[in-house]
Amino acid sequence: MAKPNRCESCNDITASSTRDLLNQDLAKQVRTAYDRIEDRGMSACLFGSGGTCCRNCNMGPCQIIDGVESMVGICGATADTVAARNFARTVAGGTSAHTDHAREMVRGFIATAKGETPHEIKDVEKLHDMAQLFGIETADRDKNEIALELGERALAEFGKQDSSPLTMLKRAPLKQQKIWKEQGVEPRGIDREVVEMMHRTHMGVDQEYHNITKQASRCALADGWGASMLSTELTDIMFGTPVPKRAIIDLGVLREDMVNVTVHGHEPLLAESLCLAAEDEEILALAKKAGAEGINLAGVCCTGNEILMRRGIPVAGSFIQQEMVLATGAVEAMVVDVQCVMQSLAQVVKGKHTDIITTNYRAKMPDGVHIQFDEHDAYASAKQILAHAVGNFKKRGEYYIPKDKKFDVVVGFSHETINYMLGGRFRQSYRPLNDNIINGRIRGVGALVGCEHYKYSDDIHFEIAKELIKNNVLVLATGCAAQALGRRGLMRPEAATEYAGDGLREVCETVGMPPVLHVGSCVDNSRLLIALTAMVKEGGLGDDIAELPAVGSAPLWMSEKAVAIGQYFVASGAHVIFQDLPISGAKKFSEYLLKDIKEEFGACWGVQSNPLDIAKAMIAAIDGKREALGINK
Ligand code: CUV
Incomplete structure (x- = not known):
């Protein structure tokens, strides 16, 4: 109970x-x-928590104690080897999730270019930018023709077998590209890096922790600069690049008088189709007939972030609220696809009228209702799902909606929006941001990303962000961290006046933006890579990402994806701080990740268990960079 x-x-x-x-x-x-x-x-x-339990073969499982000779693995594997292998497999797990998501988006993009979905190519400017990157001719060509070629080229990046680097790496600062080349970590094919990582961590293959970590970096970079970035950009082209929007979040967005359909998971193809079908006359007539005013779509987790950013659709709850959304008794259906969907959901709705509708052949659940979503027949699939939800409306029993719990947010801070907000209509550049960093109004940039965790208070995100903005650090947020910050009111422009230090407040008030910017879902951490690159290219703050006064943290991480994201930031030169990492049982490997890897990439991991210490460590890291740049006046 x-x-x-x-x-x-x-x-x-x-x-x-x-x-x-x-x-x-x-x-x-x-x-x-x-x-x-x-x-x-x-x-x-x-x-397990120290990273030294090895079950990669059947001679064990072997529990390793670092420094105790009798406690190495049966095969002789040391604590450092085992912890590095486990860490690397976590990175591969996270990368595979983003990769499979990205592949589905590219497939949907190709289907859209062929006119086989209800969607269309919306952002032609971005289409042309991406086409140029891939060397695709754009002059006198129809947008769908360009998109088709781009989609096919993007799809080929996943299965690429030659050893040339992924195309998207060219977007990174030149010095960064040089470092990757020198370190031998340029990803070649997206799928290949995951497969090679799994192979090298198989029993009896790679047994040298530096070398294992090298492949972990290559795999993670294939995620950040490959899969995730392709997904973000092609999704933007198809569904529109986010621009600032007002929206509301938290459980109070559910409606008494409407059919509540929550969308939970990650791939926005499904959610976007539901958005279109929710306005279909036939569906609306069905809803009316059932006694409802219409369909109230609301998001959960990262699918929530996707449709929040692009359409301003409300978010009902973040990762740790997924069970609460259903416990209201007010939801007719929760439609899920992949990732971060807890198996307990089907138990929460037992005895209620709510259905958990699984929609993806890759992700089914006992006691869920499965309606396969077909991207080639997306509109019909979406209508079928909504009609099912409408059918439940009359069966709604006792319910409780915490009506006053809904909070205003301003979202939609894509890299392009940040450019526009800070650079102005005519200049559109990161120069004003860089100038404000150089003159000290903004101390630096702090990214708060990733999940939430049931073991810890979700106030932790708020406490860290409050400390950062008080100290004039502009906060960029993604994932469920962003939703937690939105729930605490930090994504309103007024939050700058209420919480920010003088310099940051002045900048925010001048352009009317909140001190915490919602940048998107977890795959949209790739937007941060682009924003950091733009800051480098703008000049005045060094030649690569490692020199920028920028730092990231996923304080409440729980999913493997967060570790993949952390590793691609470190390998891209950005310092990353987590609350914990399963590496503490291996002394040399820990020291390598927490310190020595910096010699290779200019950045390393940090671990701080106390939230305020995370904020302080982030500020200290930013000040260190400012010092090195000679701007810490
Ligand atoms: Ni993909 S990965 S709990 S939804 S942020 Fe949310 Fe974000 Fe972590 Fe999952």
Whole structure:
């Protein structure tokens, strides 16, 4: 049984909407992850959390104790080898998720270029930019023809077998490209790097932690500069590059009088089709007939971020709220595709009228209803899903919507928007941002990305961001971290006046932007790579990303994707701080990731367990860069 009062007294669950909901009788019957953590009643295995449990073959599992000769693996693998292999496999896992997502988006993009989906090529300027990067002729050609060629070239990047670098690497600062070449980490084919990583961490292959990490960097770079970046850019071309929009988030966005359909997962092809079909006359007539005013679409997790950024569709909840969204009893269907969807959802809706609709052959769930989404018949698939949800409306029983829990946000800060907001209509450049960093109004840039974690208060994001903006650090946020910050009011322009230090406040007030900018979903961390590159190219702040006063953190990471993202930032020269990493059981490997890798890429990982220490470490890292640039006046 849920023990919501635990949360009120210890303030462990901080989203006030979550507390409010869990205190309702209706929700007290629901078991959530908070209960499961408590019920497990055991702490995490030390070998697992230190990264030194090896189960890559059947001679073990071997628990390794660093420095104890009798406690190496049966094959002789040391703590450093095992921890490096486990870390590298985490990077491969995360990269594979972004890669498979990206591949689906490229396939949808090709289908769109062929006129086989309800979507169209919207951002022609970006289409031309990308075509130029791939050396595709654009003069006198129809946009769909260019898009088709671009889509096919993009798809080929996944299965590329020759050893030339991925095309997108050319977008990085020249010095960065040179470093990758020298270090031998230029990714060749996106899928290839994941396969090679899995092979090299198989029993008896790569047993040298520097060398294993080298491939982890190559694999992660294939994610950031390859898969994720392709996904972001082609999705923008197809669905529109985000521009600033007002929207609302949190559980209060659910509607009493409408059919509530929440979309949870990652690939926006499905969600975009649902957005179109939600306005279909036939569907609206069905909803009316069922006694509803219409369809209320709301997002969850990163699918939520995608449609929030591009369409201003409300977000009902982030990762840790997915069960709460359903515990309201007010949702007719939660439509899911891939990643970050908890198996418990089907249990939360037991006895309720809500259906969990799985839509992707790759991701099914016991007790879910499966309606396969067909991108070639996207509109019909979306209508079928919505019609199913409408059918549930009349069956809605007892429900509770925390109506006052909805918060205003301004979102849509793509790299292009940041360029526009700070560079002005006519100049459109990062120069004003660089100037403000050089003159000290803005101290630097801090990225808060990644997930949320049931074991920790979600106030942690807020506390870190508050400290950063108080110290004039402009915060760029993605993923569920962004949603947590939105729920705490930091994505309103007024937040600059309320929380920011003098310099940052002045800049934000002048252009009317919040001090925390929502940059998008997890794949959209690639936008940060582009923004950092633009800052380098603008001049005045060094020759590569490693020289910029910029630092990132995923304080509440839980998914493998976050580690892949962290590693591609480190390998791109940006310092990254996490709350923990499963490497502490291996001394030399830890020292390498936390310090020595800096000699190769100009950046390393950092671990700080206390949130305020994360903020302080981020500020210290920024000041260090300012010092080196000679601008720390
Ligand atoms: Ni892809 S990866 S919990 S949804 S940010 Fe949200 Fe973001 Fe982490 Fe998952």
